[in-house]
Amino acid sequence: MAKITYNKLVRDRIPEIIESSGKAAITEILDDVTYKRLLDAKLVEELQEYQESDSIEELADLVEVIYAILRYKEVSLGDFNSIRQNKAEERGSFQKRILLVEVSE
Numbered sequence: 001m002a003k004i005t006y007n008k009l010v011r012d013r014i015p016e017i018i019e020s021s022g023k024a025a026i027t028e029i030l031d032d033v034t035y036k037r038l039l040d041a042k043l044v045e046e047l048q049e050y051q052e053s054d055s056i057e058e059l060a061d062l063v064e065v066i067y068a069i070l071r072y073k074e075v076s077l078g079d080f081n082s083i084r085q086n087k088a089e090e091r092g093s094f095q096k097r098i099l100l101v102e103v104s105e
């Protein structure tokens with residue numbers, strides 16, 4: 001039987017999906033420090049996949065990782081959205097497509 005080693009953070013139902021296909025999935029539950037480190041790595045991975053594909057599905061994966069980080073940090077979506085809205089009100093968003101070329105003194 002062939003084995004493939006991943007050692008990566010996966011979505012909660014992935015082991016179930018693997019096993020339903022007749023394969024065996026060896027898993028473990030992560031401690032807080034390792035979980036956060038692997039969430040950060042997953043964030044980079046999903047960003048790279050989105051940048052390479054320009055796919056809305058990959059963008060959704062990126063947002064799912066962000067939601068997991070918020071849960072880890074015990075920040076509600078409402079609080080996170082308030083932070084985002086406050087920044088948008090104070091500094092703007094990215095709707096006007098402004099490129100800052102240079103600043104002179």
